[in-house]
Amino acid sequence: MGTIGGTLKNMDKPLLLVYFLLVAAGWFNIYSVVYDPESFAGFSFATRYGKQLVFIGFAILLAAFVMISDLRVFTQFAYLYYGICILLLLAVLVVGTEISGAKSWIKIGSLSIQPSEFAKVATCLAFAKFVSQPSLNMKQPRNQLRGALWFLFPMMLILLQPDAGSALVFLSFVLPLYREGMSGWVLVTGLVAVALFVAALLVNRYVLIGFIALVTIFLIWRNKRSVKNIALGGLLFLVCSLYTLGVEYAFNHLSAHQQTRINVLLGKEQDIHGAGYNVNQSKIAIGSGGFWGKGYLQGTQTKFDFVPEQSTDFIFCTVGEEWGWAGCTVFLGCYLFLLLRLVKLAEKQRSDYARVYGYGVAGIFFMHLFVNVGMTIGLLPVIGIPLPFFSYGGSSLWAFTLLLFIFIKMDARQRNL
Amino acid sequence: MQRSTVNRASVVAAIFIVFVCIYWIRLFQLQILDERYTLDAQSNAIRHKVQYPGRGLVFDRNGEILVYNEAVYDLMVVPGQVDVDSMDWNFLADLLEIDSAGTRERYKKARSYSRYAPSVFEKQISKEVYGRLQEYMYQFPGFYVQSRSLRRYPQPIAAHVLGDVGEVSTEEIKANPYYKPGDYIGKNGLEKYYEEALRGRKGVKVVMVDVLNREKGSYKDGLYDSLAQPGESLFTTLDIGLQAYAEELMHGKRGSVVAIEPSTGEVLALVSAPSYDPNLLVGRIRSRNYGELIKDPQKPLFNRALMSYYPPGSIFKLPQALIGLQEGVIGPNTGFECDKTLIGCHEHPDARTLAEGVRMSCNPYFYQVFKRIIQQGKNPSIFEDSRIGLSRWDEYMHSFGLGIRLGIDLLGVKGGYIPDTAFYDRFYGRKRWAFSTIYSLSIGQGEVSLVPLQMANLAAVMANRGFYLTPHLVRAVGNDSLAAGDTVRHYALVESKYFDPVVRGMYEAVHLQKGTARRAEIPDIVVCGKTGTSENPHGEDHAVFIGFAPMDHPRIAVSVFLENSGFGGTWAAPLGSLLIERYLTGKVVREELERQVKEFTIFERDAEGNIIGPPAH
Structure with a gap:
């Protein structure tokens, strides 16, 4: 078993370094949130930072287990794990414990686990296994759709909890799908649809339709002005306009309560104490950080009361407040490095399985960063979703660790060959 | 590729x-x-100052003010910003005129709640203390003064209707996250029922504070501020003059007065005696006074008008007569002999008509009426027959608003009790009871009981000749006039035409010889009334009177219930008539009667003739 030493040697050092950096920084942040200079009575495992330290300990054990175990433990039984997670997701709908409005947790004794976190790992493994079958031509839309079903199904189940944030993460599998041959137009259409959706609610309908008309004319003008192109342009204009009007119509038929929520998210209505409260507090906290931040443990806004969910979903506020723009730059830099490194290593993989899986991991991390940070800086609606390695909580930390280290193991195995 | x-x-x-x-x-x-805008973390702090909206005012039906607000100041503390060791705690205690030993305790308590959210350090400090304190605030970083408002009542009346405002309890905070420790909330009465409208909406002002505890202005030009929305005014249906007069008359008595405008269901006055001065339950003195009031054996906090179950006595004969007419078992000219072997009665000639029966309140007469209602011979078994009769009778009674909870806009209102077949089946067993078992219901004794509000509502049904509108105390909240539900006419199951002979009897009771409510007669006003004496096994009987006036186009319907005050005609009827006189004419000419009613008391008097018993205003 000289392979253990070999594995260690072949592990991608930069990834490993970023992982430990993020986990350590995350823990110090949680410590800062809970820290209270006057009532500090020594270290305690009953506090959140104490528990998080235990979680981190287990996470490292988990990582070590992944590294010494045979990779086939994961790849061979991917469909089985997927099946188990689907069963758990079904079970959670029935026997789940409700925490802040969503039935996402299963309580076993004193331990609560969140199946949706592990479903990410299992889905990633199973999806990669399916897509990487040599007999499958992923250029065919029919096969792309079959691949998509692998993540759309758990996504539906999670939406039923309802946990929109975790469900959203599964959309990140569009990235590996794109990499494997899905038309780029799907990405573009998706982005345009989202942009038009938001614009339809924010902008006056005539202005918006006028804008769509201008874009259409521009596209026709830039391309060959053939009858066919003009007809296509007209069709594009028609579809986009009807879509925006449809969105507007649907919005006006929502209940007043739902309308308010959406309006607050879009910044159209000020509701400081209602739905918009968290975001406002979060922006104050981050904004008050300035360039260099207030210094470690010096934050005043991000403790206890002003920002709710401080150690979980809004942990990024502490980074912004105590470390300032400089700290945020380092933080975003680390993350970007992690993402780009994952893409780079994925491209290097000789096994299709490992490549698809690597893209899946990158997509999931990206989606978490995108949604979580976007929410705290007021660019996206408030959707509860953890910031990988930073947010307090065992389930998410273990799931992210598992996700990452399975890929590191794949990569190391390839180098070992 | x-x-x-x-x-x-x-x-x-x-x-x-x-x-x-x-x-x-x-x-x-x-x-x-x-x-x-960004703060210099070393020297500045952000303070979230809650902007408390003024609580809504409360007006009477003529726009006179019943409740207003008075400004007071709370000294707040943000524990995380306090310079604990270098601050002069004794000096602060001196300025606040509090015990210096307690200041640290208060600080610790605030800290245990939160280091960064403000807590109340000292509640409701006076203007003088506030003035002195203001000069030295720079010595106390982390402290600031927040203005609040307290309820004030220009007249010490209507305590049970208006209710009171107090600090939120832990349970209330848990139940509704809008409330934070130290906030005020309606605890009783209209203050509680209309809490959401009255309280308005808190705002928040984010300000920057420097090391010298001076506010440096608003954070980010008020970007994160929200304006407080003042509470909405309540326009009540009470008549402040009538309410005050009713409370004056009820002084020294125990019981209840309710007056309703029959055409609208608007409550003109609602008194539960003994009462208390609502100004006692305000601010810092609230908890001490509340403790005293709750220990008072006369139970001044208990709203008898809505919650006290009383046997109605002879006023119950009115619905009995109406049901008899509607069922066709008696007619306006039905007469019955006053046969005291059936049921006890006072000395009076036999009633030859229904109106005379009501006028003289003949017990055997209504024994016969009730017997005919209950035992109509629809079934050969007298048990089954009574069962059929009683269940039909129940429906009638409920249609008068008896035995059901009237949806008045106060909490805790009770529905009284009208026994049903299930009750007797349970009590005696199926087929083991008949009319002879339940005959005391005929004269409003036995298992039946009403709350005073229902008695006044019954008077309103009589005044309207057949319907009532749910009694209510508020006409409009802010700019919204009252809910549509309050304008629905609830019709009794008795046709309007059958009311005439019974109302005639109520007229005779007041205005003709041998009438039981003769003392309710008012010059130049045609009053209809009915007295009752509700038998009380625990002591002196209770006196009841319901009535309305004028007979045509009635403007007021009243119920008076006086505990332990003997015959209804003696004190309850004149008291009710004084209220009618006062409301309809704006004055009282029967000064001698007024003096007697005011002097009558069920409590003892001391050597100077002052009433000892209920708390005086």
Whole structure:
């Protein structure tokens, strides 16, 4: 078993370094949130930072287990794990414990686990296994759709909890799908649809339709002005306009309560104490950080009361407040490095399985960063979703660790060959 | 092929880079471009000052003020900003005129709640203390003064209707996250029922504070501020003059007065005696006074008008007569001999008509009426027959608003009790009871009981000749006039035409010889009334009177219930008539009667003739 030493040697050092950096920084942040200079009575495992330290300990054990175990433990039984997670997701709908409005947790004794976190790992493994079958031509839309079903199904189940944030993460599998041959137009259409959706609610309908008309004319003008192109342009204009009007119509038929929520998210209505409260507090906290931040443990806004969910979903506020723009730059830099490194290593993989899986991991991390940070800086609606390695909580930390280290193991195995 | 896949990797990488850059720029905007507002972490702090809206005012039906607000000040503390060791705690205690030993305790309590959210350090400090304190505030970083308002009552009346306002309890905070420790909430009466409208909506002002505890102005030009929304005014249906007069008359008595405008269901006056001065339950003195009131054996906090179950006595004969007419078992000219072997009665000639039966309140007469209602011979078994009769009778009674909870806009209102077949089946067993078992219901004794509000509502049904509108105390909240539900006419199951002979009897009871409510007669006003004496096994009987006036186009219906005050005609009827006189004419000419009613008391008097018993205003 000289392979253990070999594995260690072949592990991608930069990834490993970023992982430990993020986990350590995350823990110090949680410590800062809970820290209270006057009532500090020594270290305690009953506090959140104490528990998080235990979680981190287990996470490292988990990582070590992944590294010494045979990779086939994961790849061979991917469909089985997927099946188990689907069963758990079904079970959670029935026997789940409700925490802040969503039935996402299963309580076993004193331990609560969140199946949706592990479903990410299992889905990633199973999806990669399916897509990487040599007999499958992923250029065919029919096969792309079959691949998509692998993540759309758990996504539906999670939406039923309802946990929109975790469900959203599964959309990140569009990235590996794109990499494997899905038309780029799907990405573009998706982005345009989202942009038009938001614009339809924010902008006056005539202005918006006028804008769509201008874009259409521009596209026709830039391309060959053939009858066919003009007809296509007209069709594009028609579809986009009807879509925006449809969105507007649907919005006006929502209940007043739902309308308010959406309006607050879009910044159209000020509701400081209602739905918009968290975001406002979060922006104050981050904004008050300035360039260099207030210094470690010096934050005043991000403790206890002003920002709710401080150690979980809004942990990024502490980074912004105590470390300032400089700290945020380092933080975003680390993350970007992690993402780009994952893409780079994925491209290097000789096994299709490992490549698809690597893209899946990158997509999931990206989606978490995108949604979580976007929410705290007021660019996206408030959707509860953890910031990988930073947010307090065992389930998410273990799931992210598992996700990452399975890929590191794949990569190391390839180098070992 | 190779080229296209490499491109795809680049596209994915580009997506990552673009979005991270967007966030990076956004953070730059939040943290750097807004720098002119950004706090210097070393010397400044942000303070979230809650802006408390003024609680809504309460008016009577003529726009006279019943409740207003008075400004007071709370000294707040943000424990995280306090310079615990270098601050002069004794000096602060001196300024506040409090025990210096307690200041640290208060600080610790505030700290245990939160280091960064403000807590109340000292509640409701006076203007003088506030003035002195203001000069030295710079010595107490972390402390600031917040203005609050307290309820004030220009006249010490209507305590049970208006209710009171107190600090939120832990349970209330748990139940509704709008409330924070130290907030006020309606605890009783209209204050509780209309809490959401009255309280308005808190605002928040984010201000910057420097090391000298001076506010440096609003944070980010008020970007995160929200304005407090003042509470909405309540326009009640009470008549402040009538309410005050009713409370004056009820002084020294125990019981209840309710007056309703029959055509609208608007409550003109609602008294539960003994009462208390609502100004006692305000601010710092609230908890001490509340403790005393709750220990008072006369139970002044208990709203008898809505919650006290009383046997109605002879006023119950009115619905009995109406049901008899509607069922066709008696007619307006039905007469019955006053046969005291059936049921006890006072000395009076036999009633030859229904109106005479009501006028003289003949017990055997209504024994016969009730017997005919209950035992109509629809079933050969007298048990089954009584069962059929009683269940039909129940429906009638409920249609008068008896035995059901009237949806008045106060909490805790009770429905009284009208026994049903299920009750007797349970009590005696099926087929083991008949009319002979339940005959005392005929004269409003036995298992039946009403709350005073229902008695007044019954008077309103009589006044309207057949319907009532749910009694209510508020006409409009802010600009919204009252809910549609309050304008629905609830019709009794008795046709309007059958009311005439019974109302005639009520007229005779007041205005003709042998009438039981003769003392309710008012010169120049045609009053209809009915007295009752509710038998009380525990002591002196209770006196009841319900009535309305004028007989045609009635404007007021009243119920008077006086505990332990003997015959209804003696004190309850004149008291009710004084209220009618006062409301309809704006004055009282029967001064001698007024004096007697005011002097009558069921409590003892001391050597100077002052009433000892209920708390005086």
